[in-house]
Structure formats: structure tokens, C-alpha cells
Amino acid sequence: MKTKTLGSLFSTFENVLLEIPSNVSRIEQEDLLKRPISGLSDDSRSIAEGNVFFAVSGAEHKGADFIMDAVDRGASIIISELGERLPETTVPVLEVRDVRYVLALAYGAFYNSPSDGLRAIAVTGTNGKTSVSWILARVLSQLSGPCGLVGTLGLGLAERGGFETRSTINTTPHPRMIQEHLREIADKSAVACVFEATSQGIAQRRCSGIHWNSAIFTNLSRDHLDLHGSMEQYAKEKYALFYHDLCNSEKEGRSAIVNVDDEWGMQLHKGLTAKSSAISTLSYAISHKDADCYLLDENISSGATFARFSIDRQECELRSSLIGRYNLSNLLGAVACLYSQGFELEQIVAAVAEVPCVPGRLELVAENDVAVYVDYCHTPDALISAQSSLKELGPKRLITVFGCGGDRDRGKRPLMGKAVAAIADHAIVTSDNPRTEDPNQIIDDVEPGLSVDEGSSFTWERIVDRGDAISHAVSIARPGDIVLVAGKGHEDYQEIGKERIPFLDKSVCLGAMRAKGIL
Numbered sequence: 001m002k003t004k005t006l007g008s009l010f011s012t013f014e015n016v017l018l019e020i021p022s023n024v025s026r027i028e029q030e031d032l033l034k035r036p037i038s039g040l041s042d043d044s045r046s047i048a049e050g051n052v053f054f055a056v057s058g059a060e061h062k063g064a065d066f067i068m069d070a071v072d073r074g075a076s077i078i079i080s081e082l083g084e085r086l087p088e089t090t091v092p093v094l095e096v097r098d099v100r101y102v103l104a105l106a107y108g109a110f111y112n113s114p115s116d117g118l119r120a121i122a123v124t125g126t127n128g129k130t131s132v133s134w135i136l137a138r139v140l141s142q143l144s145g146p147c148g149l150v151g152t153l154g155l156g157l158a159e160r161g162g163f164e165t166r167s168t169i170n171t172t173p174h175p176r177m178i179q180e181h182l183r184e185i186a187d188k189s190a191v192a193c194v195f196e197a198t199s200q201g202i203a204q205r206r207c208s209g210i211h212w213n214s215a216i217f218t219n220l221s222r223d224h225l226d227l228h229g230s231m232e233q234y235a236k237e238k239y240a241l242f243y244h245d246l247c248n249s250e251k252e253g254r255s256a257i258v259n260v261d262d263e264w265g266m267q268l269h270k271g272l273t274a275k276s277s278a279i280s281t282l283s284y285a286i287s288h289k290d291a292d293c294y295l296l297d298e299n300i301s302s303g304a305t306f307a308r309f310s311i312d313r314q315e316c317e318l319r320s321s322l323i324g325r326y327n328l329s330n331l332l333g334a335v336a337c338l339y340s341q342g343f344e345l346e347q348i349v350a351a352v353a354e355v356p357c358v359p360g361r362l363e364l365v366a367e368n369d370v371a372v373y374v375d376y377c378h379t380p381d382a383l384i385s386a387q388s389s390l391k392e393l394g395p396k397r398l399i400t401v402f403g404c405g406g407d408r409d410r411g412k413r414p415l416m417g418k419a420v421a422a423i424a425d426h427a428i429v430t431s432d433n434p435r436t437e438d439p440n441q442i443i444d445d446v447e448p449g450l451s452v453d454e455g456s457s458f459t460w461e462r463i464v465d466r467g468d469a470i471s472h473a474v475s476i477a478r479p480g481d482i483v484l485v486a487g488k489g490h491e492d493y494q495e496i497g498k499e500r501i502p503f504l505d506k507s508v509c510l511g512a513m514r515a516k517g518i519l
Contacts, residue, residue, distance in 0.1 A: 040053075055068075127379060403432035
């Protein structure tokens with residue numbers, strides 16, 4: 001890789017860095033920009049000789065606290081947040097308004113701006129991000145060539161021959177991981193990449209430094225309020241992807257695709273339409289007939305979804321292996337995005353028909369006398385959607401196994417219980433990822449939502465061990481019943497304490513079905 005200088009990392013240096021250096025004279029600035037750098041990091045432990053250290057603050061520590069450690073390890077330049085109290089050092093220190101933003105831009109430049117040569121699409125929302133991203137990546141791999149994927153399923157590359165991925169801790173990972181992955185797939189001849197953009201990822205500027213072609217808004221419902229405090233702030237973080245990152249992209253023909261069945265989506269659609277002439281905004285919906293892309297008719301079975309829809313005054317039919325009415329919304333969002341990118345409608349729907357089921361998203365584990373599904377749903381709205389989709393298949397009973405994550409928004413726990421009690425016939429409340437909380441206390445928090453009106457036939461029980469809960473659900477299921485194991489989907493671990501213990505819902509379900517003799 002060509003030798004980098006500090007100046008080469010910031011083509012608009014004066015617009016990003018303040019002209020208020022802490023210990024660098026103005027005469028030295030010009031020379032400083034020409035200084036070679038060997039790498040960059042916001043983790044002082046990984047700093048090597050000649051690196052730039054970005055003093056990023058976290059939830060518990062100030063970035064400035066680690067400056068001297070970075071200097072001792074060989075950092076040649078420090079970039080810090082304006083207003084921080086800084087230690088005295090002879091190493092040049094430059095102050096910026098938003099060090100996370102500068103870090104993301106710097107990583108993009110360090111890896112030679114790989115998103116410039118890729119069709120880059122971001123998907124954000126509370127629910128549906130993974131499914132929409134999966135559809136887009138698989139379709140794009142058919143229509144235009146290899147397509148990268150960044151999200152809950154990991155860092156991957158979809159090609160006609162299949163899909164390879166490696167896991168990450170965060171759905172929207174650190175900007176270094178993002179830019180490394182983009183560089184890697186670009187060097188493998190990828191032509192596109194699809195990203196899941198979480199609210200925390202957007203707020204922490206992990207998505208900055210990417211030049212977007214399109215961004216999709218799926219919906220907004222209660223989640224992550226332990227981080228954002230209110231729905232309004234949660235929405236503001238999501239909207240920043242459109243008003244800041246998409247608007248600042250240098251790509252031609254940018255588009256915003258917005259679900260107007262959702263009230264927060266409707267608000268975003270109105271705002272973008274009024275404020276941004278540089279971006280084309282397309283709406284989609286399964287209920288609102290005045291959307292640019294809307295549903296006309298549907299037919300959903302246990303094995304496939306058929307739909308007829310209209311877009312740009314054209315009527316079209318599609319078939320998909322993704323089941324459930326909520327997936328109709330995901331499918332239309334993906335179709336609208338691809339259409340906005342200039343693909344022919346006939347090509348799009350033909351490719352959609354070839355997209356396999358999303359791992360862990362209303363995924364049929366096996367079906368004999370009893371059908372067992374796993375799903376990642378872990379919000380009240382997602383639980384309602386998944387259960388409603390399975391109820392539409394006409395089971396004798398729906399048995400739902402679910403829990404709530406520890407060390408997360410406690411306020412949504414009774415709402416999760418309420419969502420299950422409203423639809424399921426029987427529920428088993430169990431552990432999800434309890435993390436450092438007592439699993440019994442988490443279930444106690446869920447319990448108020450499980451109360452039902454007199455005369456309701458809904459019943460529930462608690463089994464703290466998740467493996468035991470799944471096995472019990474399968475053992476009590478009778479012919480014609482459906483068992484839904486909710487909350488973890490494709491995840492192959494359970495977080496207990498501060499450890500990740502190997503655990504895959506699908507494997508436990510299969511084992512329980514074999515033990516029952518229905519496989």
C-alpha cells in the first residue's frame with residue numbers, strides 16, 4: 001500500500017480539523033501534513049511506531065487518559081476531541097470537533113476509499129435490517145456480481161456460488177473492520193456492498209467515510225432506549241444516516257427508500273421530500289396505496305410467499321421463499337431500492353425468487369406432525385409480526401418460547417410478555433442472553449405483561465434453562481401445533497455472565513424433535 005501522510009488522510013483537512021492546534025505552531029502545520037504515517041488506531045494498546053492515535057472517549061473512560069500510553073508505544077501524532085484536558089507531551093496534538101467522525105474518514109482514506117468503486121447500500125430500522133440486507137446482497141450477486149454484506153450475519157461476500165461470512169461482535173462494526181472488509185472484497189472484484197446500520201453505529205460515526213448510493217428505512221419501534229433515552233432521540237440517530245451521511249455522499253443518483261406504513265418512516269419521507277433535492281425518495285408500503293411501491297395482493301403458505309405489487313405504475317408479481325406478511329414489507333423495500341438503482345423489474349423479481357431463507361429469520365427447522373421455527377425477533381413489534389405470520393398458517397396451537405436480554409432496556413420486558421400473550425396459545429418464558437443479570441429477575445420483569453383478561457385461554461410457564469425450555473416446548477406439542485423459538489435466531493452462543501457459551505436454538509430444536517420421535 002502506498003505510503004500515507006496525515007494530509008493524504010484528509011483531502012478536506014481544513015474542513016475537518018480545527019485551526020486551533022494544541023501544541024503545534026501554524027508554521028509546523030504544513031510540515032506536519034507531509035509526515036509519513038505507518039497506521040492509525042483508537043486503541044492505545046495496538047499503537048506501533050509512527051502511528052496516529054485517535055483519542056476516542058468511551059462510556060467509562062476519556063480518550064485523553066490513554067494519550068501517554070500511545071506516546072510511549074510510538075505514536076507520532078495525536079488527534080483529540082476539542083475541549084478535552086490533555087497531558088503535556090512533545091508529540092503533535094491536533095484537536096477536532098468530532099474525533100469519531102474524523103477516525104471513520106481517516107480509515108476510509110487509509111484503505112484508499114474502497115466504497116468509491118462499490119454500490120453501497122445502507123439499511124436501518126428497528127426490525128427487518130437483516131432480512132432486507134440479505135435479500136439485496138443475494139439479488140445483487142445475481143444481477144451485477146459479487147456483493148459484500150456487513151451486519152448481524154457478519155462480514156460476508158455473496159456470489160452466485162454461495163455466501164461466505166465471518167462473525168463480528170457488533171452488527172455495525174468498528175470503522176477499521178468496515179474499511180478493511182470493503183478493501184478486501186473490492187480486491188476480490190466485488191461490485192456492491194450492503195450494510196446494516198444500527199442506531200448506535202450511526203451515532204458513533206461508524207458509517208461515516210462511506211459514500212452511499214442508497215439508504216433504506218424499514219421501521220422504528222421500542223428498542224435500545226437504555227442507550228437513547230427516548231423514541232425521539234432514537235429516531236434522530238436513525239435519521240442522521242439520511243440527512244447527514246447520505247446527503248454528504250459524493251455518489252450520483254442517490255436514493256432514500258422509506259417504509260411509510262411506519263409513522264416514523266412517514267415523518268422521514270416528508271422531511272426528505274421537502275429538504276433534499278439531491279436525493280430521490282421512494283416510499284413503499286403494504287397498507288398505504290399512495291406509496292410509490294405498494295402491495296396489491298398476497299398469498300402466503302408455509303413454504304412460499306406470492307405477491308402482486310405496483311411500482312412506478314407497473315404491476316408485477318413476485319415469489320419468495322421468505323414467509324410471513326412482515327416479509328412482504330421487507331421484499332418491497334428491497335425491490336424499490338433495486339429499482340431505484342436502475343435494474344429492470346423483470347430481472348429483480350426473477351432474482352428474488354432464487355433468494356434462500358434468511359438464516360434464523362422465521363426459519364423452518366423441521367416439519368412433521370409438529371412444525372418448529374426459530375426467529376431472531378427480540379422486540380415487541382417483531383414478536384407480534386413473527387407470531388402473527390405463523391398464526392396465519394392455521395396451527396391448532398402456537399407455542400412460543402422467548403426471553404429478554406440482560407443488561408438491556410428493562411422497560412420493554414413487560415411489553416414482550418404482552419406481545420406474546422396477545423397471540424400465542426401457550427408460552428414458555430426462559431433465558432435469552434442474561435449476561436450479568438439474574439435470569440429469574442428478568443423473567444419477573446416480563447411477568448406483568450403476561451396477564452390476560454378473564455376467559456382467555458392463554459397459558460404460560462417459566463423454565464429458566466433455555467435448552468430445557470425448548471425441549472419441553474417440543475415435548476408438549478401435539479400434531480398440528482407450531483412451536484416458535486424466539487429471540488436468538490442464527491446466533492450460535494448464549495451470553496451468560498461475561499462469557500459466550502456455545503448454543504444454537506436450531507440444533508437444540510432438532511435434538512428435541514428426534515427425542516420426541518418426530519424426525
